[in-house]
Amino acid sequence: MFFRLLMESFRRQRRRKLLAGLAILLGTTAVTAMLALATTIGDRIHNELSAYGANIVVHPAADQLEVKVGGIDVKPVSGGAYLHESDLAKLRGIFWANNITGVSPELPLHITGKTASGADIDATATGLWFDHPLSSGGGTPLKTGAVLLHPWWKINGAWPREQATTPQNAEAALGSALASRLSLKAGDTLQTGSSTLHITGIVSTGDASDQQIFLPLNAAQQIAGTPGAVRRVEVSARTKPEDAFARKDPDTLSPKMREIWYCRPYANSIAYQIREAIPGSRAEQVRRVEQSEGTVLKRISGLMWLISAAALLAAGFAVSAAMATAILERQAEIGLMRSLGASKTSVALLFYTETGLLAIFAGGLGYFAGSGLAAWLGSRIFSDGAASGSVLIPVLFPVVVTLALLVALAGSTPSIRRALTTDPSTILRASV
């Protein structure tokens, strides 16, 4: 009997069920979409913020003092300490390796030589990775390099390829200011020592490096005569905004707290792990990028969470109002059932089951619709493709469905209670 009533109610009152179901569906869609966006916004904004460059920089610990003004080395350091290029693969083995999204080693050097037309060249140069696969044995290599970490660099032509480096030849790109001073363009060649540099493109950076030559790292090491040497490494890592705990010195913490500190993706802990992984290195957060990113990230994701909370509240109100009306409409039915001898419990059970089924069904649908919507919105706005991981966030499913269930049940309770406490004859007389 109970099931027949249930079935018939769904079969016959399609309009009412549809409206209430639609309210729940839209409510859960909005809430799922907002929550899904709020949970992934950190990664997305980090991707956008990577436009500001690296947030961790690694030097040799025993480095000499740089004498740099406005990005130009006034007294270029000769000799000094280097990091080993081969050690960089160890970055892929640290605890937060998956949070490292970009690695860009640099080797500054000085190049003197002649252009094809015989003009003298005396310029600074930097050896870089442009598109280098970084892997530590197994796993898919991380394609990374300076281009990725400096999205504001614009090239006219092609980036130099490191595979093209041979003992006599290498590819290179020129900074725009240097190129116009020497009136060189893509396709020209330069002679330095025993190597010929083939210019593949002209780079505009908008800062002092417009005066530079950009070389593949292996070519720079060959010209400088320092195989495997790296002066400085820029690392871009996804981090958690710094809080008071992040600023603690791990060596003063108790072993348990130190473990917690170590296992949080703070810029400080990632830098600490890099220092551990690369011998003789000194890793530090670039405070201009890291601190400011933290602020912006906190604000934007805070905004998303607060709006999600507002969406949750509004959807909750709207759904419970819709449910209340849906039950209120059926007072006559309740009166009839009661006058035919149905107990209060069984009537309440019937209505709660109906509401529950509706909530679970519409809530489940809303979860999928919301996930799809979030993915669509996210990819439309951030155009980051697969970077944000899978579309469905399984954790949200039980959360959203439980919320839909709770809100729908809570919304219908006052109406059910009212209908049950009113004398059936009053209801029936009023509604006929």
Place this chain on the structure above:
Amino acid sequence: MSRTLSMSAILRRSLVHRRARSLSALIALTVSAAVATALLTLYADLDAKLHHEFRAFGANIVITAPENGKPLPADVLSRVREAAGSDAQTAEFAYAVATTDRGTPVVVSGTDFAAVRKLDSWWQVDAWPSPTDTNAALLGQRAAQFVADEHNVQLTFDGHPITLHGAGRLRTGGDEDSRIYLPLAALTAWTGAQPSVIEVQIPGSSAQIEAAIARLQQALPTVKVQPVRQLVEGESRIVDKTHALMYGAVLLIALTVAVSVLATLSASVLERRRDFALMKALGGSQSSLMAMFLLEALILALGGVAAGYLLGSAAAWAISQLNFHTATLPHLGVLPIVLLLNILIAALAALFPVRVLRTLEPAALLKGE
């Protein structure tokens, strides 16, 4: 006259007598108005708020001396301040290369500590030097390792020695780490170096920054004015994207609430088909009945807007206070949109069931079919 009276009496009765239903409709309309008000108020203020947060990144325009080696003109800072506007932050820097007491060359930079402190909020400093100490110095954390005594820093420039009172270390993770900073007046008196770089921060969108660059270039035709490209590009990208995200969220939530409200309201109207039938049977014209339903919905909608505007403005204020630590004051400008939205929802909710009811026969309805 009597007709209006009876109309208002019916309306009042209908609203008061069916208190539960009126209340749930009023709550629904209040929620929709509150959500719309809160989101629109936040949305209206969003760009300004976000640009404010981006001030943390520091200077977005750099003014340098031209490449032909001429120094910046003497009154450049005041002219920059004048051209950049009152809400811009500026700081000037002069550079020289000195030698530490351990014989290491080091970049020394003269600046105004008060201005830098405001502009470069990411500088981590043990203690900012007091403004009265004319020989105070901040030591970059790497530079500090190349001086013998951090509190009594002995430097030489071209044979001229100077002793600075090290106030503390400076940590930035950038080039600043290998420099020593001192007040500009002290550097100029010691080395003769004049300011060669002025960093300027203009809050606002990339269009505003470009306009500021044009203004600066016009006021100072001989110097180089360049944007810090990654900051300007990154900022406008992120602000645009957050803006778009917010826009999506506003539409989504507004739609959800609107449909729920529509469901609630139209159900409560549809439920009254008996009233409708009775009135029709008693000779009420189609249009007067429609007008009654509409009027009732509009009264509820207006009540919802009044309560919802207050609630929504309060919610926007709370969210903004919580997240951005600055208040968002109620915007009167959003009121017409909210009003329009609510009236639209209410009117739709009232008219949609009326269309269904029109086809019904009063006699059949009244008989209870």
